[in-house]
Amino acid sequence: MAQKYEQEQDEVVAKIKALRKELRKEGGQTMTAELFLDTIRQYTDVRVLTQRMVTELIEHINVYRAEKVDGVTRQRVVIHYHFIAPKRRDIPEAAILMQTRKGVAVRYSPEQIAS
Numbered sequence: 001m002a003q004k005y006e007q008e009q010d011e012v013v014a015k016i017k018a019l020r021k022e023l024r025k026e027g028g029q030t031m032t033a034e035l036f037l038d039t040i041r042q043y044t045d046v047r048v049l050t051q052r053m054v055t056e057l058i059e060h061i062n063v064y065r066a067e068k069v070d071g072v073t074r075q076r077v078v079i080h081y082h083f084i085a086p087k088r089r090d091i092p093e094a095a096i097l098m099q100t101r102k103g104v105a106v107r108y109s110p111e112q113i114a115s
Helices: 002-026 033-041 051-057
Strands: 058-063 067-069 072-074 077-081 096-101 104-108
Touching: 051 058
Parallel strands: none
Antiparallel strands: 058 077, 067 072, 096 104
């Protein structure tokens, strides 16, 4: 009976180690819905972007080389948010066009595959 108990204990310890390893591997990439909502609620009526907001909401930003095609300069910028898991998602196309100054336009087009 003691041998069976020790065997079960070893199995439980092995499962705990495997789960802890998996948790470390995930490393905070996924956040709970409650934590997400608590963070987002702080920024519902924001007028100025602050350093704190950027560090809480954005994991990192990839800025690619600007390319000029047919006289139009395009530069790809990909924002990786803390709360969006890095896997395939269907993101609807947004049609946002901002005029910054005469002759310069900034267009926002979300990534179809979040990476």
